[in-house]
Amino acid sequence: AQTVTQSQPEMSVQEAETVTLSCTYDTSESDYYLFWYKQPPSRQMILVIRQEAYKQQNATENRFSVNFQKAAKSFSLKISDSQLGDAAMYFCAYRRTGTASKLTFGTGTRLQVTL
């Protein structure tokens, strides 16, 4: 079974600084998808970034980028120029290929952004 581990329950970053959130996963599949979702206090789960396992190039989305290390099964999220609005729970998620397959989530990292 696939598992996703986020070892940092809480992180803090100063506004305008950079922070990296860690995620590791376990799978026997060779092709799959990885995601970072953000859940602010409003509870809406918002997609931040997505990575296809077959792509060697790390995904980027404005201030958000990932460091995808397939062999190490590591998928970290880097947030640059942190903003107050980035404060939220961040969830790493895995999905194998296949129609309507489920997301397997980690336990989340709560990110605080301070002035």
Next chain:
Amino acid sequence: ETGVTQTPRHLVMGMTNKKSLKCEQHLGHNAMYWYKQSAKKPLELMFVYSLEERVENNSVPSRFSPECPNSSHLFLHLHTLQPEDSALYLCASSQASSTDTQYFGPGTRLTVL
């Protein structure tokens, strides 16, 4: 309305009540999902519907009963719940393809007394 909507946003019910959660997606997707988010636990998939057919049921107790009348609507019927069923229930939708990304609604916060 845009995206994925859920009603009600908050629900308090007794253990003997019957209630339903509603999810509607406006994204033209054809797969819908129910997830449960409990305190200090990872989100757990409950049900998946693809092209209006249930394709996965993650060993969910029968007191939870899903219904997908069409590709835009998903319901979760609740009856004789237990206090441990109190949680945030999230609905998501996607295209039923191997590359689909799931988009979530705002959730229903359920409290069972």
